[in-house]
Amino acid sequence: MRVRDYAISKDLIAQWSFEETDGKTTYEKVQKRDDSIHYIFHDAAFQPNRSIKRRKGIRGNALWFDGYSTFIQREKESFLPPTKGMTLSMWVAPYSFGGIEGESVTALINQHDRMREIGFILGFYKTGTLSFQLGLTSGWVDLSTEGVTLPKNEWTYVVATFDSSEGIIAIYVNGKLASKQQVEKDSRFLPADVDLLIGKNNHSKMIERTFSLGMFSGLMDEVCIYERALTSEEIREEFRSYLTVNGGEIPSLKHEDIAIHREDFSNDKHRPQYHLTPPGHWMNEPHAPLYYEGKYHLFYQHNPQGPYWGNIHWGHWVSEDLIHWKDIPISLSPEKNQVDPDGTWSGCAHFDEEGVPVLFFTAGNNHYLPNQMIGLARSKVNSDGDLELKHWEKHLEPILFQPKDCNLDDDGFRDPFVWKEGKVWYQLVGSGINGQGGTALLFESENLIDWSYRGPLYISDNIKYPYLGRVWELPILLPLGKDSKGNDKHIFIISPIGDEADVEVFYWIGKWDCENGVFIPDVEEPKLIDIGDFHFTGPSAMIDPKTGRLILFTIAQGERPIEYEYASGWAHNGGLPVELFLGKDDRLKCKPIDEVKTLRKRTLLDVEKVTIAEVNQSLMDISGDMLEIEATFQQREQGCIGMYIRQSQGRDEETLLYYNQSTSEFFVDRSKTTLDPKEKTRGVQGGEVDLSSAEPLKIRVFLDKSMVETYINDMKSLTTRVYPTREDSKGISLFGNDEVIVESIRVWELRGIH
Missing domain, CATH: 2.60.120.200 (Jelly Rolls)
Structure with missing residues (x-):
């Protein structure tokens, strides 16, 4: 004393x-x-x-x-x-x-x-x-x-x-x-x-x-x-x-002396190790990807106060390869006497006219009605030389308010997405039109501060498609390249909300009509990228300036009782970065970026042209909860084929991934995923994956503790969660007729990214 x-x-x-x-x-x-x-x-x-x-x-x-x-x-x-x-x-x-x-x-x-x-x-x-x-x-x-x-x-x-x-x-x-x-x-x-x-x-x-x-x-x-x-x-x-x-x-205080420590959660058997996670507590969608001075930046919705929704800040990661990420101190916070006293919500990143990184964000301010508007923050890199972009200065006033007298939903004006063509800046903001459903509003500017309203980019038929909800969040419009006929194609991505909404990632492929400020889809009905149920949401995307790839980021929603989130101290994580591209058949393709291969620690199995029975014999000695599994099956007969993961020795816990060749559908069956009666991971989820009868079935599974991501012939993904209770629930086996030929199967043990 x-x-x-x-x-x-x-x-x-x-x-x-x-x-x-x-x-x-x-x-x-x-x-x-x-x-x-x-x-x-x-x-x-x-x-x-x-x-x-x-x-x-x-x-x-x-x-x-x-x-x-x-x-x-x-x-x-x-x-x-x-x-x-x-x-x-x-x-x-x-x-x-x-x-x-x-x-x-x-x-x-x-x-x-x-x-x-x-x-x-x-x-x-x-x-x-x-x-x-x-x-x-x-x-x-x-x-x-x-x-x-x-x-x-x-x-x-x-x-x-x-x-x-x-x-x-x-x-x-x-x-x-x-x-x-x-x-x-x-x-x-x-x-x-x-x-x-x-x-x-x-x-x-x-x-x-x-x-x-x-x-x-x-x-x-x-x-x-x-x-x-x-x-x-x-x-x-x-x-x-x-x-x-x-x-x-x-x-003075060092950041590590006051911040949440990532290593404090290392003993949690359900916390992913090679997927994007906050140091701790709550996260929503990753968003605002940016490439600057040789490094990728990605931000995320974060509550530093605890593992529950609310009090939203912008968390921040930085990476050199889009796989291994470093935690950066919180970049944006709600602030008194600023544009965002009641929440700093999702947005995007770009560069201003002088090449300085800028963030566009949804500013929450309950002194206004509607209480959502668009804010702008500029990096202080020019003044402090901070190449990790830790410091940002907010523009004192909102740069964009919801247009008046347009019959817009009062609870829908958020998630700006900005790009530039020639000398003109364009901005999409997620919204909804009363009585018509969700939309994305289009604005344009010549200086990033003064914006004029062009109108809705696209309005779907909410009578035909009620699952598209009353408001669209997180709109994205990016070029996909040319189709097989040489036509330029764009992809338009949204996530709907509302009473009847199916909160998933929907997309259309079509034409961006810049002159008229509208998007014209090739097909009216939207499609899903992922056929899981509410585990692949919160989209954001970028065209990677290094490779030209269109890379999509998402949040992988957790599915645990709220008391378990309290007890574990964290909630949710990001999905693997996914490349989107047009296939030779002009259909959208999706696959994890190639850099995920750097996570491979060692090969556990590599065999070709063997039966399911022979593979299962080899798999008896292989187990793990951080794996990549790549299997190709011959398409020769009707019925179901797939694999069990997180399988206990007595099979009282297991999760089944399978393709029904009769109906061209892929499913995950989680009826035996966990013995914990409180866990909500139950039932069967999935949807259509239309493969030809002559096309081999290729399944690529990424298992990371409670995370499961499956990619089917680069056509669709299925993302889900599993929370087994048994320590031995780490086994794998194939599902199907024992005599079915497995063209090849490879299993890798993967390493963590931190």
């Missing part, structure tokens, strides 16, 4: 310094007792042997709060706060501010009952504005620091005081008075009959009946409670005393 002035030390009634290196409790120095630290991974089966993190603190260690499960609890019987005066002080470094809490407060420390207007809470709103609230005999008092906000990823010394004799409550930031309020002199503090919590609000709002909002995310150190109000001078001296070992300066 550092040396204090005696007058200050004798009034200290609680102090938590978090100097432990491990354990489920933290030592409180004044009462000399251990207080419990709640943390989901202390007892979680999904993350064995994982403990709460202590990181580098203002001095010694600090405690890291994950934002959704970590808090300290002192039982109400063991803590009675003072009534005539009080000081709360602590060092905090927030990593995230939350964002779907409305006006509720993220608690730093509290022991309050808001309904009865008793107790106290010190915390901050989603904008970083500090709040000190307490119940007095004269009423409930709420003091905030409107002109002063907490910075994220930096240490800040926060102090709140209540002085009954003077009738003053105050908040100090880094030793300076930030806000104060006069209350009735000699008012007494009214304690609440609830537990003292650090890092969690006594009255947390719940979502999904599982996640508590109002919880702190980041680092906390040296939490102190005094039984009187410290003076301004004492607070300044306390602030300075902490900084003596750092030359009088607040120590």
Whole structure:
């Protein structure tokens, strides 16, 4: 413990310094007792042997709060706060501010009952504005620091005081008075009959009946409670005393000292290892691919607060080969007094007129109706030389609002997609027309800031195709090259939402009529790229400037009960990057990019022209949950043919992938995928894959823990999830008539990308 002035030390009634290196409790120095630290991974089966993190603190260690499960609890019987005066002080470094809490407060420390207007809470709103609230005999008092906000990823010394004799409550930031309020002199503090919590609000709002909002995310150190109000001078001296070992300066924080650590999830048997994943917590679709100075950048929708939807930021990865990705700090966050205080949603990336990378994003702002508009951010690479594009500056105003008087859906104006032809910029924004269904709106500009509305790019018949929903998200329009007749073709991709929508990735091939600003499909009915069910969504795409390939990125939705996402600490991952191209028959082809071959660690099987029975004999000694399997079967007879994966020795768990040659359909049967009764991975999924009777069946399967991606003759993919319970559910066997000839089968063990 550092040396204090005696007058200050004798009034200290609680102090938590978090100097432990491990354990489920933290030592409180004044009462000399251990207080419990709640943390989901202390007892979680999904993350064995994982403990709460202590990181580098203002001095010694600090405690890291994950934002959704970590808090300290002192039982109400063991803590009675003072009534005539009080000081709360602590060092905090927030990593995230939350964002779907409305006006509720993220608690730093509290022991309050808001309904009865008793107790106290010190915390901050989603904008970083500090709040000190307490119940007095004269009423409930709420003091905030409107002109002063907490910075994220930096240490800040926060102090709140209540002085009954003077009738003053105050908040100090880094030793300076930030806000104060006069209350009735000699008012007494009214304690609440609830537990003292650090890092969690006594009255947390719940979502999904599982996640508590109002919880702190980041680092906390040296939490102190005094039984009187410290003076301004004492607070300044306390602030300075902490900084003596750092030359009088607040120590800087390294990103790894405050961020979510990817390696903390390494023991999770269901977490993919060679697919795109966030370091932890929640992700939505990968989006805004960009190639810059020899590196690929990809962003993703991310909630750093926890593994649940909401509070959307832009996570960021960078890669040299589109396979091995490096985590980059969060690039865009919702911000007070910016265009996106209520969410920074999906968009795209491009370059401005001077070649500077720019991001177009959906800005959420609840002060408007509709509350979605398009924002722009420019890289600071020209000013700071940051080739990893870590720093972005948002344009102060939205560059695009939803057009008025066009009968558009008020909840549909998002996901910009931008490209340039000649001197003209074009932009698509996902939307919907009331009574007509989804569409993509077309805009054009000459300077990226001033846009004019051209009209809907394409409107489908929602009577014929109700599954296309009322709004289209994530529209994409890119060139596919020439068809067999020499005609230029484009692909138009959308993801529908709405009550009747089938939330999948649909596409049309056709003509982009630039002069009239419309897309003309070759065939009216849309097609699917993937025939799984809600595991291949959230499309984004680019034309790779290195190779000219059209590369598609998607999110692979998880399919677990919400309580399992809570217990595992992460939700969802990306699919493999997929190349789209026109085949010689003018049909769309899809396959994983060739770079996935670099993941092959060793060959487990490589045989040709053998029967299914002979292959199954060889497969008895082969197992794994990170595999690539490539099998080609002769098409000689009717019936079904395919393979079992994630098969246990007794076959009480297994997943079947098969092609029905009689109906030209491919399916996954997950009726025996897991023994866990709570898991939702059940039933049969699939659809048509129209192969000729003479065409060999080629199945390419990528297995990555809970992820399964199957590609059928480069015609369709089928993406699904599996969550077996048994440790031995790693076997493979072929399915079909034992005498069927297998032209070839190869099995590779694959390595992870991190």
